Amino acid sequence: MFKRYLLTFIIVSAAIGTLYSQYQTDLANPWTRDGQVRAHIIQITPRVTGQIINMMVKDNVLVKKGQLLFEIDPSIYQVNLSKAIASEKQAEALLDKAENEALRANNLEKLTPGAQSQLTLNNLQNAVETAQANLLVAKAQVEEANLNLQYTKVSAPIDGYITNLNYRVGSQVIANSPIVALIDASSFWIEGFFKETDLNDVSIHNKAQVTLLMHDSEVLEGEVQSIGYGIAKSDGSTGNELLPNVNPSFQWIRLAQRIPVKIKLTHLPKEIQLRVGMTASVQIIKH
Known part of the structure; x- marks a missing residue:
């Protein structure tokens, strides 16, 4: 009986340790599933x-x-x-x-x-x-x-x-x-939208890892090329009858805005064809 409890304790502890380690990794290296393949379109x-x-x-x-x-x-x-x-x-x-x-x-x-x-x-x-x-x-x-x-x-x-x-x-x-x-054909990049709280210490040329939803078994290497300097505001935009459009929100909740980060792939396997609009997950390696 004691061995069973001990084994259960070890498994639970290992799971908690793994989750905590993953949590620390995500804190140190921000990750988002909100990414897309982009390219210049003429x-x-x-x-x-x-x-x-x-x-x-x-x-x-x-x-x-x-x-x-x-x-x-x-x-x-x-x-x-x-x-x-x-x-x-x-x-x-x-x-x-x-x-x-x-x-x-x-x-x-x-x-x-x-x-x-x-x-x-x-x-x-x-x-x-x-x-x-x-x-x-x-x-x-x-x-x-x-x-x-x-x-x-x-x-x-x-x-x-x-x-x-x-x-x-x-x-x-x-x-x-x-x-x-x-x-x-030569302009494809990955655009990931990260919470503003995740972008502390992120800088140009930080390494990045990209996983495409269409090719989820391949981890693509890239680097941060640029970080967006602005996004459009939602509150205060003109609505019906020229009145400002303000979204209802709770005063005690402050939602972090998402900032676009441009990722340039450093190597793309020949068997993978990027297509504009494809979904991607992006992780930035800060350390």
Whole structure:
């Protein structure tokens, strides 16, 4: 009987010791289950309006920087470029005419002083300057039309993953309206939200351990890259009828706010693919 009580006491003591040790570890090295995989996301936005005539990618695929994603119908922009080139040639001809008339008047004035009034000479010089300005405008219009024609081909600005692609050949796109997300393949990080009371003595380059919910058997190594400097307030924000929105709370309870901490993984196994929004647990090793 005594041995049974002794064995029970030893087991309970060991369990309490283990729990206490784990508690001390958690105090020394803060841990949170409130973590997510994040990455920089670029919104692919066409610069011109038109109908998609070629779609070179599919949804949820990896694309390389400079790879053609889709092409917008270029016909109207080709016509605009031809019009701009014609206007440029017309402006060049008008400039030549103005310069010739001014040169003829100046030469005549040199040969026969007083043959041309000063007003006429000034007007001819003004005509030359106006024609020069019109030529500059025409050249700018050609450049703009050429750029718009180039913008009908939309390419990937970086290496990344296309996601949420809902457009197909025949879809109409509008200039400066995003149509698909491109996740920067080189920008993945883990963002853990820690209680402010857990961040004492946490500093940049502290080691961190990350466990993904999707790969809970793998412990990923990382380090603290940055600690957030602010979060949005909930109390005092404008509610209905422009009144401040205040959440009810007990006066004797002060809840610790959660501060975002950015963790950069130092090594990622090849078999693990990070995806934005995945759930992660994060522990910061302070000591």
